[in-house]
Amino acid sequence: MMENFQATLNKGPAVNTNRPVKMKGENVSVHYGAKQALFGVSLDVMENQVTALIGPSGCGKSTFLRCLNRMNDTVSSAKVTGNITLDGDDIYDPSIDVVELRARVGMVFQKPNPFPKSIFENVSYGPRIHGLAKSKSDLEEIVITSLRRAGLYEEVKDRLDEAGTGLSGGQQQRLCIARAIAVSPEVILMDEPCSALDPIATAKVEELIDELKQNYTIVIVTHSMQQAARVSQVTAMFHLGNIAEVGPTEKMFQNPDDKRTQDYITGRFG
Numbered sequence: 013m014m015e016n017f018q019a020t021l022n023k024g025p026a027v028n029t030n031r032p033v034k035m036k037g038e039n040v041s042v043h044y045g046a047k048q049a050l051f052g053v054s055l056d057v058m059e060n061q062v063t064a065l066i067g068p069s070g071c072g073k074s075t076f077l078r079c080l081n082r083m084n085d086t087v088s089s090a091k092v093t094g095n096i097t098l099d100g101d102d103i104y105d106p107s108i109d110v111v112e113l114r115a116r117v118g119m120v121f122q123k124p125n126p127f128p129k130s131i132f133e134n135v136s137y138g139p140r141i142h143g144l145a146k147s148k149s150d151l152e153e154i155v156i157t158s159l160r161r162a163g164l165y166e167e168v169k170d171r172l173d174e175a176g177t178g179l180s181g182g183q184q185q186r187l188c189i190a191r192a193i194a195v196s197p198e199v200i201l202m203d204e205p206c207s208a209l210d211p212i213a214t215a216k217v218e219e220l221i222d223e224l225k226q227n228y229t230i231v232i233v234t235h236s237m238q239q240a241a242r243v244s245q246v247t248a249m250f251h252l253g254n255i256a257e258v259g260p261t262e263k264m265f266q267n268p269d270d271k272r273t274q275d276y277i278t279g280r281f282g
């Protein structure tokens with residue numbers, strides 16, 4: 013059963029554990045009211061790598077992901093404890109500007125969610141409010157570069173003033189990726205970014221994720237074991253609010269230490 017992933021595994025360079033740690037979670041616990049969703053989770057997210065968070069439904073993957081850019085702040089019942097750093101700085105420190113943090117640690121959601129605005133405005137909005145462009149031509153440059161990096165420019169260059177919501181699902185998701193890229197993030201969090209896409213659009217987004225890791229650090233939640241094997245270098249297996257096992261993706265899929273990982277990736281539970 014394990015060998016089935018052999019053909020799928022990303023053939024890129026093996027994970028380099030000497031890479032700098034971009035984000036570090038230590039002893040992270042999350043409660044939603046009386047319910048505890050995470051129990052002291054620790055995870056190092058390495059720079060310019062794709063880290064996949066896998067595990068059965070409800071095990072806390074999205075909760076952990078949302079801690080990394082303080083999206084859980086928007087959930088009134090959520091209480092986060094522990095320590096999370098970005099380049100060594102505590103992101104929960106009271107002096108942190110959360111808007112700025114979310115520009116540095118961007119997010120792409122499960123369902124493509126473009127604004128009801130033009131393609132151009134979808135991408136230009138962030139750089140405009142963050143004051144990243146000095147002139148109109150600067151802004152145009154950012155929009156074009158972001159659309160190019162998201163692998164969408166060629167498909168939309170003649171209709172930048174048309175509604176973003178008029179694009180196909182896969183194009184909309186790449187537009188959302190362009191929108192995240194436009195504010196020059198350092199980390200991009202992706203919460204099941206392909207779950208609403210067909211296999212062709214999924215393949216495009218996966219290819220894109222592989223390219224994006226050259227410039228960004230990526231953390232992706234996925235239910236697809238094939239996807240985790242294809243796109244990530246590091247995989248963390250969550251189980252009941254803990255991390256059961258974390259390691260290089262190749263090892264996790266070929267020779268996991270933990271029985272729960274083995275059972276999950278071979279489809280015995282989840």
Ligand SMILES: Nc1ncnc2c1ncn2[C@@H]1O[C@H](COP(=O)(O)OP(=O)(O)OP(=O)(O)O)[C@@H](O)[C@H]1O
Nearest residue numbers: 044047049068069070071072073074075076087089
């Ligand atoms: N806003 C919320 N309010 C209350 N409980 C929540 C909230 N969000 C998540 N939970 C609970 O926290 C636990 C972890 O949920 P989370 O969404 O992080 O899991 P997950 O592993 O991402 O699941 P899935 O794979 O189904 O998306 C679950 O029991 C869930 O019901």
